[in-house]
Amino acid sequence: MNLLSVTIIILTASSLGTPLFQLLDDKKSKTPAYILIAVLSMSLVLVGANTIWPSTNASYGGLLGSDAIGGFFALATLGVTLMIVVASSSYIRGANSPIYYGLLSFTALGMLLLSYSQDLLMLFVSWELMSLPTYALAGYDKKRVQSNEASVKYAIIGAMSSAIILYAISLTYGLTGTTQIIPAVKALASQPFNPLASVAVILFIAGFGFKMAIVPFHMWIPDVYEGAPTTVSTLFAAATKNAGFVAAIRVILAFATVYVLTQNPLFTLANVIAVLAVLTMTLGNVAALTQKSMMRLLAYSSIAQAGYILVGFVAYAYSRQTNSLFAEATIGMTGSLFHILNNAIMKGVAFLAAALVLLELKRGDLQAYNGLGKRMPITAFTMTIAFLALAGVPPLSGFWSKLLLFLSVVNGPFAWLAVAGILNSAFSLGYYAWIIKRFYIDEPESAEKVNEPLAFIIVFAVAVGLIIGLGLFPQIVTNFAPSAVKNIFPG
Numbered sequence: 456m457n458l459l460s461v462t463i464i465i466l467t468a469s470s471l472g473t474p475l476f477q478l479l480d481d482k483k484s485k486t487p488a489y490i491l492i493a494v495l496s497m498s499l500v501l502v503g504a505n506t507i508w509p510s511t512n513a514s515y516g517g518l519l520g521s522d523a524i525g526g527f528f529a530l531a532t533l534g535v536t537l538m539i540v541v542a543s544s545s546y547i548r549g550a551n552s553p554i555y556y557g558l559l560s561f562t563a564l565g566m567l568l569l570s571y572s573q574d575l576l577m578l579f580v581s582w583e584l585m586s587l588p589t590y591a592l593a594g595y596d597k598k599r600v601q602s603n604e605a606s607v608k609y610a611i612i613g614a615m616s617s618a619i620i621l622y623a624i625s626l627t628y629g630l631t632g633t634t635q636i637i638p639a640v641k642a643l644a645s646q647p648f649n650p651l652a653s654v655a656v657i658l659f660i661a662g663f664g665f666k667m668a669i670v671p672f673h674m675w676i677p678d679v680y681e682g683a684p685t686t687v688s689t690l691f692a693a694a695t696k697n698a699g700f701v702a703a704i705r706v707i708l709a710f711a712t713v714y715v716l717t718q719n720p721l722f723t724l725a726n727v728i729a730v731l732a733v734l735t736m737t738l739g740n741v742a743a744l745t746q747k748s749m750m751r752l753l754a755y756s757s758i759a760q761a762g763y764i765l766v767g768f769v770a771y772a773y774s775r776q777t778n779s780l781f782a783e784a785t786i787g788m789t790g791s792l793f794h795i796l797n798n799a800i801m802k803g804v805a806f807l808a809a810a811l812v813l814l815e816l817k818r819g820d821l822q823a824y825n826g827l828g829k830r831m832p833i834t835a836f837t838m839t840i841a842f843l844a845l846a847g848v849p850p851l852s853g854f855w856s857k858l859l860l861f862l863s864v865v866n867g868p869f870a871w872l873a874v875a876g877i878l879n880s881a882f883s884l885g886y887y888a889w890i891i892k893r894f895y896i897d898e899p900e901s902a903e904k905v906n907e908p909l910a911f912i913i914v915f916a917v918a919v920g921l922i923i924g925l926g927l928f929p930q931i932v933t934n935f936a937p938s939a940v941k942n943i944f945p946g
Contacts, residue, residue: 573637749890767863788936850927
């Protein structure tokens, strides 16, 4: 039995077994959290070992593939989920905590399977296994109207995106006779131009776009992130969102390798993604500047980060469709993968820091952050590092991923996209610096110090260490990422 199979088995056992603690008298016990922490830690070790020493004889009937890009996303999503569970051990205090951790475990299992999916139907099943628990998690705080609203809105829009993806899969199967991703793409490449294939690609962009939070499929993000429990919002922003990107890489960029979206040179896949990228980063940053709530500000900031990630997609799609600039394509996708990992860490810890402020101060408006450096010094320092990294300030990790992304398009026809990205990064630093000013310059409403639980401090320390460490030693990711890029369209 290979390592990936063992990981799937232990996550399945955790997902099915953890909710059974609800039957015990002590429903507030932290035992389910500790079990899930152990399971996720073991899963990370197994996935890491499988990524370094991949199994050569693993066979899943073509449904799953144990490749480098799958390992990359599995490590990122499981790592963020572990951070969330550790923080949740101090944040979630209700009587239904076993159900909460069971749903988190199911989500982690879905993201793991999605990371390694090689078949469209397997991808869809994994997508649903990841998504369905999150609809319930969004409404976990049943006594809050905003949480219930977030759950309903997320479920409706999620169902719509799933239907769009399933329709795209049905069109692909009808055109190619297979649901295997790479054989389907090769079959389309061998056929004359077919508008239905282009419709399928556009539907995939729309379906995955909801989860990736790209404009114009972002409408649900601010309300759901604000209404859901903050630890769950962290899951959406830093984990399930990344799972949406791996699905897009597996499918959309595989199509970009061999297929021209239209016969009109203005409507190529690279042009479409470039427009989406600049709209996403610009709208996200402009909207973030006007927010009065930290959760909504982080939500719009999360949308902007998706726009930066798409820059690497543009470089890859243009290179493959013009059969040129191959080095730039590799740089771009390396930057995208690096920024996806950075976003998981930076955005994840920023949301968890906001969760702690909301937990202890019972407020989420920006006024509550005045003087935070005096009242909650560790939390304020953590958010400061995360914000500076999100803005791309050197030598933090966010600087290197953005540098790679902008370098990948600066020499081609999309140089304007690099300019837009740089301007947006500078603009975002304005509102990040404005928040940091609140931490350390503005006077707090109360001088009383606030408790910072050990569980949160551990998560903050690990995240800040990763942000600084990957900034000082970016080659840890940049040396690995190119091998993962080759798996987008092998052979």
